[in-house]
Every structure is written in structure tokens, then in C-alpha cells.
Amino acid sequence: MRFEQLEQFVALGSLRHFRQAAEQTRISTSALTRSIQTLEDEIGCELVKRSTRSVKLTEQGELFLNYCKATLSELELTKKTIKQSLFGRDQQKLVVGYTNKASAIVPMSCGKFLADYPNVKVEMQLQDENELTRKLQLGEIDISVYLQSASNVMSDIHLPDQLILFVAKHHPLASKDSLRRSELSEYPMYGCFSQLKQVQTMLNEAVEGLNKSTSMKIGNIDQVIEGLKSSNHFAIASIEHSKTIAQDPNLVLLKTNKDVDHEQLVVQTNHHVSGDSHIKHLLELIEQTAQAQSCTTQ
Structure with missing residues (x-):
């Protein structure tokens, strides 16, 4: 069982679509199918229920999906811990992912943050919301920022x-x-x-x-x-x-x-970075910038 197989299963479990999961993990649909079959053979049970219209995980598949997410998250935490022990805190890097709608918030917040923490490298990635969720789960980004509708009234447009x-x-x-x-x-x-x-x-x-x-x-x-x-x-x-x-x-x-009047800011972090004081400072800057932007547009 390889780590890339776990990543492929997480993609399938999140998207519930073989072709989309294959595109996300940059392999062919047939290769993804073989990978899932190999996992099922190794574990000894069916993980995925397939039909012409949908993909559903079995009860065992849902359990294995949680295992995959936890394992990949722990892997990224271990890799970061090793890097920090080798290069020290002065070489720390933060990856902040954000959607197009948050593009007026994140770059400005990161600019203010770097003025206070010049020894921390910040990488910003513009992604769609689904990709942000996937990368956060896999530990590929540390902070995700996006705007979502605050209204639960499905009758509104x-x-x-x-x-x-x-x-x-x-x-x-x-x-x-x-x-x-x-x-x-x-x-x-x-x-x-x-x-x-x-x-x-x-x-x-x-x-x-x-x-x-x-x-x-x-x-x-x-x-x-x-x-x-x-x-x-x-x-x-x-x-x-x-x-x-x-x-x-x-x-x-x-x-x-x-x-514009029906959106709220959603900021999420990895569990292994959320407690760091300098990251708390960046999160506060993001919140403050979002509030300032909201006041400007109202």
C-alpha cells in the first residue's frame, strides 16, 4: 500500500467520481480503477459501490477514508517537523490558499504579516474551494480562506x-x-x-x-x-x-x-499550525482585512 494510493482514495471519497478523481490526482481513470481494486484486494473487502451514475463508499470504505486522511495528515506533520528540526524556525514556510473572491483579503493580510515576521516565508495559492478543501486535508496548505453564502434560504438567488x-x-x-x-x-x-x-x-x-x-x-x-x-x-x-x-x-x-451582502469569511487551518502564535497573528490580520473590506463595500 503506497501513500499515493491513499491520496487517490481520498480524492475519490471527496469527489465521488472516478474521472474527476483521476484528473485531480493526475492519473488515468483506468489506473485509478486498478489502484482502488488493489486496495480492496489488500484490505480484503469492498470499499466502493460502483454504478453508471454515482460512486458510493461502503461502510468499510468510509472507515478507510478516515484512515487515509489521518495517515496523510500525520505524514505531512512528520515531514514538516523533520524540516523544522533540520533548518530551524527561521526557515519556516506557510502556504495560504484562497479563492478568487478572497483575493482582496489574503495578499494584503500576508503583506502586513511579512512586515512583522520577515523570517517566515509565505506562499499564496489561488485555488477553487474544492481544491482548497483537498489540499488542507492532505496538509499541502496550512491555511485556507474563502467566502461562502451566509444565507440558508434556498429560495433566494x-x-x-x-x-x-x-x-x-x-x-x-x-x-x-x-x-x-x-x-x-x-x-x-x-x-x-x-x-x-x-x-x-x-x-x-x-x-x-x-x-x-x-x-x-x-x-x-x-x-x-x-x-x-x-x-x-x-x-x-x-x-x-x-x-x-x-x-x-x-x-x-x-x-x-x-x-456581497450574503457572504461570510471562512478560514480553516491544519491542526498542527493553528496553535502557533505567529499564525494566530496572521489569522487576526485576515479577519481584520475582511472586516475593513466589508465596511468599504457597504
Whole structure:
């Protein structure tokens, strides 16, 4: 049993999808399948229930997943302890992972931190939330920072400021002062994606959040506008198209809740670093910067 096999099983246990887990661990799907089968042979029981639509862990698989996470975490702790004993505290390195939405918080906080602790090296990694969770579990990052919706009301619609929803003037939703998620569920959707990678990622997440990823029709802005005028679809696009939409008298922008007022900061650390005084100082700086940013936007 090798450590990379444990990492592969953690990826599969987190994603519950063979292809995605294989991509995350940078091996082929067939190689991942063989790796899991080898683990099952060594342990002597079935770890994974496979079907055409989903991957589920057996009871034994869930227990083994916890073992894998604990073992990999302990491995990283041991490696760091060895490094510290060899190179001393002056060579300590902190890895801080953060999402795009936290990009106004983390670099500024780390800059202030380095002014107080010049002997600590800080590496910042921009990742999506799922990758942050995986790397934190494996001990590849020390601190993860991201923003998540603070609202548990599933009927609300929360979109980043970079995204807009719109419909034709004759659409039943055009006269609404505000929208609820349930009101969108009965209407089909058009998507007009952005050339900007970061905005496109936001679009993908928003579409998935509205449960429209499998049924949405995709086109350029002209095709989407033309389609709206002859159907009951609504559409999502990046804010770069807002001027074109606003200038068309047959289109109406829909009013939604913007997530700037519905997000909270989530900061997580590895258990072996959370007690260090200088790390506590960095966490305090992150909290203070986030509060300052919140006051500025309100």
C-alpha cells in the first residue's frame, strides 16, 4: 500500500467520481480503477459501490477514508517537523490558499504579516474551494480562506456582481421587483459565456446553483437575445453584455440578490499550525482585512 494510493482514495471519497478523481490526482481513470481494486484486494473487502451514475463508499470504505486522511495528515506533520528540526524556525514556510473572491483579503493580510515576521516565508495559492478543501486535508496548505453564502434560504438567488439575468419584455418575470429561485425553475435557460476565464468560472457555478447545467442552451449574445424574443426562456450572461441588453427596448434585466451582502469569511487551518502564535497573528490580520473590506463595500 503506497501513500499515493491513499491520496487517490481520498480524492475519490471527496469527489465521488472516478474521472474527476483521476484528473485531480493526475492519473488515468483506468489506473485509478486498478489502484482502488488493489486496495480492496489488500484490505480484503469492498470499499466502493460502483454504478453508471454515482460512486458510493461502503461502510468499510468510509472507515478507510478516515484512515487515509489521518495517515496523510500525520505524514505531512512528520515531514514538516523533520524540516523544522533540520533548518530551524527561521526557515519556516506557510502556504495560504484562497479563492478568487478572497483575493482582496489574503495578499494584503500576508503583506502586513511579512512586515512583522520577515523570517517566515509565505506562499499564496489561488485555488477553487474544492481544491482548497483537498489540499488542507492532505496538509499541502496550512491555511485556507474563502467566502461562502451566509444565507440558508434556498429560495433566494445570489449572483456575483459580474453576472446578470435578463428576459424578453413580454416574459412573466419581467415585471417582478425581486425573484425567488422557485420562480426560475419552471422556465428554460439560455447561457452566454464570457471570454474571461474567472467570469466564466462564476457563470458555471451560478448555472450549477440554479440546477440548469444539463438543460441550458448556449449561444453568443446575439443568438441568446434572438432566442429570448421568441420564447419563454430567461438568460444569464456576464456584465460585459449589460450595455447591449440595456440598449435593447425588448429586453429587461432581472433584479436579484447580490451575494456581497450574503457572504461570510471562512478560514480553516491544519491542526498542527493553528496553535502557533505567529499564525494566530496572521489569522487576526485576515479577519481584520475582511472586516475593513466589508465596511468599504457597504
